[in-house]
Amino acid sequence: MKDRIFLIGYMGSGKSSVGKELATLLGWKFIDLDASTEFVTGKTISQIFKQDGEIAFRKIERETLLALSAKKNVVVATGGGCPTYLDNMEWMNRNGLTVYLKTHPGTLFHRLAQDKSNRPLIAELADVDLMEFILSSLKKRLLFYIKSIITVSGEGIPTVTAQKIVATMK
Numbered sequence: 001m002k003d004r005i006f007l008i009g010y011m012g013s014g015k016s017s018v019g020k021e022l023a024t025l026l027g028w029k030f031i032d033l034d035a036s037t038e039f040v041t042g043k044t045i046s047q048i049f050k051q052d053g054e055i056a057f058r059k060i061e062r063e064t065l066l067a068l069s070a071k072k073n074v075v076v077a078t079g080g081g082c083p084t085y086l087d088n089m090e091w092m093n094r095n096g097l098t099v100y101l102k103t104h105p106g107t108l109f110h111r112l113a114q115d116k117s118n119r120p121l122i123a124e125l126a127d128v129d130l131m132e133f134i135l136s137s138l139k140k141r142l143l144f145y146i147k148s149i150i151t152v153s154g155e156g157i158p159t160v161t162a163q164k165i166v167a168t169m170k
Helices: 015-026 033-041 045-052 052-072 088-095 104-112 126-146 158-170
Strands: 006-007 029-030 074-077 099-102 150-153
Touching: 006 033, 006 088, 015 029, 015 045, 015 074, 015 099, 015 158, 029 033, 029 045, 033 052, 033 074, 052 088, 088 099, 099 158, 126 158, 150 158
Parallel strands: 006 074, 006 099, 029 074, 099 150
Antiparallel strands: none
């Protein structure tokens, strides 16, 4: 069994919720890549986006990701765009087990519409524009997400999804 699990998926797919449950089931440590990036920089993700831009954020996020090569027995919730930057997806596949939480765009919309202010890419979008943004960016990101070793539904209860991942790993 691999000693690192990377949860991949669109924002709002449940990577953090499922990741915490999965780490508990395995007796491993949970790492949220966004929280780690914030810790390293001393800035929130929103501040990095506003002050430095998305490219600067992706570079910092990548450095934070690569630093995980020293960690073992960890479940990592990646940012939704992380797999799309440089060779991050390939690196994660080489250095752990990648799990794509496949979630319907309608579900993503309902989850994200309630939490836009905490997400810099969608914070300023009206609901009509949000759905369009989800569909457009999901189409581009899907090319990376489908490279995951395992795909599970991100629609259900996090505990059940984590149990499905463990069952698939065996």
